[in-house]
Amino acid sequence: MSNAAIARALSEIASMMELLGEDSFRVLAHSRAARAVEDFPGDIASIARGATGAADLRKIEGLGPKTAEKIVELVTTGAIAEHAELAAKVPAGLLQLLQLQGIGPKTVRVFWTQAGVTSLADLHRIIADGSILKLPRMGEKSVEKLKAAISMLSESTKRHRLGPATVLAEAVIAHLKARAKIERIEAAGSLRRGRETVGDLDILVATADPAGVVQAFVTMPGVTAVLQSGETRASCRVRLSAGEAVTDDGEAPIKDAGEDSGPSMQVDVKVVPLESWGAALMYFTGSKDFNVALRGRAQDRGLTLNEYGLFPEDHEKTPPQARHVRPLAGKTEESICEALGVAWVPPEIREGRGELDVKGTPRLIELGDIQAELHSHTTASDGVLSIVELAKEAKRRGFHTLAITDHSQSSVIANGLKPDRLRRHIRAIHAAREEVKGITLLAGSEVDILPDGRLDYDDELLAELDVVVASPHAALKQEPKAATERLIRAVSHPLVHILGHPTGRLIMRRAGLEPDMAEVIAAAKAHGTALEINAHWMRLDLRDVHVRMAVEAGCAIAINCDVHHPADFGNLRFGVTTGRRGWLRAEACVNTWSAKDLHEWLKKKRR
């Protein structure tokens, strides 16, 4: 049973208790437990099945005696009795109503207990016959908002992948900068933390002209609905196509239908005072758990931290900023951390997982550290550039090394190379070295890992290559056990340098392989094989939690753009961000090494 499935069960318990009007802190505890399970890097089910399952689970922050027992119950019996008892009391359709924007548990409970609503269809009915207006706090405007929320139910609950979300955020920032006088502007939230998917965008602005900023935002092209618009914040749904020519699939540009169609995202613009910039940025960047931990540190010191700054705790009812109390810190994130006696940590690792205990700011990998691209495709397989064009582009971007790694024979759809074609291709790469100087061109291959873990070329041919990236492309639904054996066999092969996109997942589209990653990492470490973070925003594979496992195990990491098109080099930042989320330091990433060190490492597997 996957962590996600266990988290869902706990989360449903929380929602159902909420609808029954039970103690809100019990609800909160179950929601927290669900998140703890969802975000846990290891396999919760196998821990729960252990002899001391419940005790081991309790060591995870957010899980206590009761929630640990419920997880053990779920894993061993397939269900939680309490879940079934709650489900008998709460109609299933109500959970869907909770997804509606602007509708929370209190309102759903009113619909249910006072109007007998148990489904979306019932809700439609009381709207249609007007009886909804008899319910408390339900006026014309509320009903209009509710109708809008129903019509975009599926769209508004959808998360979006990091790539398109980043592009849209940059477009909003550019738009506001061009139309209002702005002191500072930055995207906060999960985008700043570099999560692989983003629910909505939080754009923070420091400005002398709040009204101008809000006005510029709500009239921006691509805005399909203004959800709220006040003096210091506004919320809109904005079409992703307002970003630029990056669609959800990373292919052709979205055709602008000129109406409220196409995928959209909620974008919140918040105006904050310049003297509170750091406090607001920190507050709105999160994560929630990180903020809670940080506020705990403030409390320990008799201080209170909010989005306006760090203040002395004086137990007054009115918040300090409203009484014009001078904050102890707030203009920058660093000043707040200093006043709290904690090291400033990069947004990517703010997860409330003990990062406040680190001594000194960790020096994580940065975009500028990358000096080599080790995974690229030419027109020989499914790329759009020739060897020379690709080499020139890599050189232009300042890389000292480029590995050409076209697909192997089993990837028929990608025009994979049969052995004789590969041999000619190797010679063509060698010839291109004469044409493009100032960059080392390596002859490689992205070799398919067959379902049983064998490679797609024989060892003799593999030994002729400078670089071997072994990747799974087919049979991505095989059982975890088979997947684990398959990948271990591949990383243990003496001629393999890098395990490419280890799981083959596509974010929000395809789960990919679900091997026991700890075992794969251990085998990779033992054989000196690097694990790839594929930088494409559709993949980001290895994923962040597995990067952290690999980093802690001392395994080498590669960050590659898997270049098929010149624009793919631009995805590098997403790969680096994912590395940072896994606490990756430059020295553990082979792409940051000097040409000498990198080439030496590659050759070691050829002796």
Add this chain to the structure above:
DNA sequence: GCCGTTTTCGGCCCGACTGTTTTCAGTCG
């Protein structure tokens, strides 16, 4: 239901916005 170098009991983030109110409840992040 969880958690603890100010607590094993008594806390559990809090401010902006909105719509419906006659001073505030609900939602959101």
